[in-house]
Amino acid sequence: QQSMGNSVDSNTLLYSVIGDPIRHSKSPVMMNRAFKETGINGIYTAFHIQSEQLGAFAAGIRAMGIRGVNVTIPHKLDIMAHLDEIDESARVIGAVNTIVNEDGKLIGYNTDGLGYVRSLKEEAEPHLAGRRILIVGAGGATRGILYALAKEGVGHVTIANRTVERAQELAAVFQGQADVRAIGTDELARACGEADIIINTTSVGMYPNVEATPLNADWLPSGAIASDLIYNPLKTRFLQEAEDRGLKIHGGLGMFIYQGAYAFEYWTGTAAPVQAMRQTVLEALG
Numbered sequence: 073q074q075s076m077g078n079s080v081d082s083n084t085l086l087y088s089v090i091g092d093p094i095r096h097s098k099s100p101v102m103m104n105r106a107f108k109e110t111g112i113n114g115i116y117t118a119f120h121i122q123s124e125q126l127g128a129f130a131a132g133i134r135a136m137g138i139r140g141v142n143v144t145i146p147h148k149l150d151i152m153a154h155l156d157e158i159d160e161s162a163r164v165i166g167a168v169n170t171i172v173n174e175d176g177k178l179i180g181y182n183t184d185g186l187g188y189v190r191s192l193k194e195e196a197e198p199h200l201a202g203r204r205i206l207i208v209g210a211g212g213a214t215r216g217i218l219y220a221l222a223k224e225g226v227g228h229v230t231i232a233n234r235t236v237e238r239a240q241e242l243a244a245v246f247q248g249q250a251d252v253r254a255i256g257t258d259e260l261a262r263a264c265g266e267a268d269i270i271i272n273t274t275s276v277g278m279y280p281n282v283e284a285t286p287l288n289a290d291w292l293p294s295g296a297i298a299s300d301l302i303y304n305p306l307k308t309r310f311l312q313e314a315e316d317r318g319l320k321i322h323g324g325l326g327m328f329i330y331q332g333a334y335a336f337e338y339w340t341g342t343a344a345p346v347q348a349m350r351q352t353v354l355e356a357l358g
């Protein structure tokens with residue numbers, strides 16, 4: 073089923089993203105570009121779904137044969153109750169961001185952490201095995217990243233969090249899969265000095281609070297990589313200060329692109345046109 077661009081006809085397959093809010097999402101422009109670029113006859117829309125409508129939406133996926141769905145805030149946890157199967161990635165992470173509809177069977181995956189690691193490897197550091205990782209933050213995003221980093225065989229992972237109990241809980245969950253320890257932010261200075269890759273997963277520095285930064289840049293060792301999950305702004309203050317001190321930097325846009333690329337590949341079995349997707353998102357961000 074090839075088509076010229078996104079011309080909708082009787083064979084067009086429907087994909088979508090759901091969230092609340094959703095109108096700010098760059099996923100539709102990115103994914104429609106991917107369908108257009110690969111000549112796959114699919115179209116990708118955004119649905120504003122509120123929590124009370126989640127079950128009805130899941131029934132709608134089945135009834136209308138929507139082929140694939142991306143799930144974003146605040147539904148990544150609650151959607152799981154409405155699916156038929158949860159893939160290992162989503163089970164360990166405890167959240168679903170991608171649904172594949174296989175002949176009426178709804179399977180939940182999580183491509184966030186895998187997307188992050190693919191972007192880190194392609195854009196900053198291809199060799200992750202044995203690397204010492206420092207993650208600042210212990211929220212939902214950290215879980216996905218820990219899952220994917222553990223699969224790469226990284227060395228020690230230190231999770232630093234303002235609320236140290238949350239870091240300890242995460243360390244306990246992933247202890248079997250990686251060498252993980254938890255610290256409070258009071259120990260950040262020393263932990264920075266011992267890290268090869270320092271990753272900010274907190275919202276500190278995100279638009280509009282662009283002057284904020286999660287750590288003191290004087291702690292950053294010059295040979296390390298600084299990575300930030302934030303992509304608005306594309307270069308956070310944390311990354312700017314790290315770059316000024318000679319570190320290699322890695323921004324959050326790649327994670328967004330590659331989580332979408334994995335979803336596209338799960339749905340279509342076709343390699344995602346990553347460069348075109350990135351170009352489209354950069355244009356949409358202005």
Ligand code: ATR
Pocket residue numbers: 208209210211212213214233234235236238273274275276
């Ligand atoms: P997500 O699912 O996007 O990771 P989250 O679960 O709300 O979001 O987690 C946000 C993370 O950013 C947490 O680690 C949070 O620290 P606490 O667990 O102590 O709340 C961290 N965070 C948010 N604002 C912060 C701030 N101003 N200073 C330090 N850490 C902050």
